Amino acid sequence: MLIEELILRNPLRQLGFETEEILPVGGFGAVLAHAGVGKTALLVQLAINSMLRNRKVLHISLNDPVNKVNLWYNELFHHLAGRNGGKQINSLWESVLPHRFIMTFRVESFTVPKLEERLSDLSEQGIFSPAMMIIDGLHFDQSIREDLNELKKLSTRNGMRIWFTVHTHRHQLPGPDGLPVFFSPVADLFDWVVELQPMHADVHIHLLRGAIPKPVDSKLILDPSAMLIKDRDTV
Amino acid sequence: MIVGAQDEGILTVVEAQVPLAEMFGFSTVLRSSTQGKAQFTMEFALYRQVPQSVADKIAEEVAQRKKNTV
Numbered sequence: 001m002l003i004e005e006l007i008l009r010n011p012l013r014q015l016g017f018e019t020e021e022i023l024p025v026g027g028f029g030a031v032l033a034h035a036g037v038g039k040t041a042l043l044v045q046l047a048i049n050s051m052l053r054n055r056k057v058l059h060i061s062l063n064d065p066v067n068k069v070n071l072w073y074n075e076l077f078h079h080l081a082g083r084n085g086g087k088q089i090n091s092l093w094e095s096v097l098p099h100r101f102i103m104t105f106r107v108e109s110f111t112v113p114k115l116e117e118r119l120s121d122l123s124e125q126g127i128f129s130p131a132m133m134i135i136d137g138l139h140f141d142q143s144i145r146e147d148l149n150e151l152k153k154l155s156t157r158n159g160m161r162i163w164f165t166v167h168t169h170r171h172q173l174p175g176p177d178g179l180p181v182f183f184s185p186v187a188d189l190f191d192w193v194v195e196l197q198p199m200h201a202d203v204h205i206h207l208l209r210g211a212i213p214k215p216v217d218s219k220l221i222l223d224p225s226a227m228l229i230k231d232r233d234t235v
Numbered sequence: 236m237i238v239g240a241q242d243e244g245i246l247t248v249v250e251a252q253v254p255l256a257e258m259f260g261f262s263t264v265l266r267s268s269t270q271g272k273a274q275f276t277m278e279f280a281l282y283r284q285v286p287q288s289v290a291d292k293i294a295e296e297v298a299q300r301k302k303n304t305v
Contacts, residue, residue: 059239066239066250094283102239109242118240127237 002092003052006081022046022210023163023191026156028148029210032166032180033196038203039165041227042196043134044072046163048080050132051099058130058160059100060115062107062137069102069136079228101128107137112150119158133162140166140182148189168195178208196222205229252280 023029031039047057061069074093081089103118122128133155138144155162168180175181179193187193192210196203203222222229241248258277265273285293 066241066248070238098236101237103242104239105242106244109244114242 002088006052006092021161023161025159025161026152027161027191028152028155028189029161029163029192029194030166030183030190031163031194031196032168032183032208033203034168034170034198037196037198038222038227039167039196040072040136041076042194042205042222042229043136043163043165044076045080045229047100047132047134048073048077048096051096054099055131056099056101056128058119058128058133059102060110060133060135061102061104062110062135064104064136066102066104069104073100076227101130107139110138112147112154115151116154119154123158129158130160133160134164135162136165137167138164140186145186145189148186152189253277254283254285 031042033039044059047059050057059069077093078089081092101122103115105114119130135151138147151162154160166180166183168183172180172182175184177184177187178195179187187209190209193208194210195206195208197206198204205222236252238250238252241250261275265275
């Protein structure tokens with residue numbers, strides 16, 4: 001019952017999705033924003049939603065240690081659940097935690113073959129087989145296309161979807177398609193691209209690529225106090 | 236429960252939460268299964284309620300002990 005309530009409060013509903021996955025198997029999604037705007041927070045909310053639906057999430061961070069990533073999940077889950085849940089919320093959280101595995105790499109030592117090796121170890125030993133993967137902190141430089149192609153093959157083989165954070169820079173103007181110039185050459189690999197834009201006290205969520213069941217994207221904002229997605233009308 | 240794995244160059248640090256009762260003898264198991272390469276440290280994390288099946292077993296053992304001492 002509590003799980004259902006939390007799923008109803010989930011950002012996916014605000015985006016027009018009820019129970020289905022946003023991305024197809026092997027699909028890529030990206031969240032674009034400047035530093036500190038809420039890329040990780042948004043993806044952690046998508047991850048929590050998957051965990052509540054008993055779908056396993058592998059969170060890969062190239063920036064933060066395991067403890068810090070864990071804190072993101074704890075904070076956002078308790079914000080999402082409200083502060084009144086008490087013991088029931090805590091036991092629910094403990095029951096969904098086994099659906100998450102955090103893996104951290106130093107950004108310079110992260111390679112797709114290394115990830116594939118780690119992933120094979122986990123799945124072959126029956127420890128963890130993710131349905132969704134989050135890669136937070138990957139550098140989208142000129143050589144990234146090859147890595148993304150490899151990741152697409154890996155995700156298709158393993159029946160996963162992958163979400164990326166993409167760090168944009170204030171001094172770089174977007175191209176004619178509205179996407180950052182450095183991202184455009186690989187944009188064709190992505191099914192879904194959203195951009196977070198800080199405007200006054202809020203963070204607005206704009207859909208740049210991908211389809212949603214109903215046109216609600218212009219009403220979505222990220223509440224900076226809790227880093228949760230909210231409908232603009234309810235804030 | 237494994238919380239996560241942290242890549243540290245040639246090493247990987249695996250962080251997990253384990254009931255203390257399960258840790259007796261872990262040192263030997265870890266050494267023998269990794270040819271002595273792995274090591275571990277542990278620290279208190281939190282108190283958590285014992286699962287019902289384990290609680291029943293403990294109650295049974297305590298009752299048995301009491302019975303034997305009488």
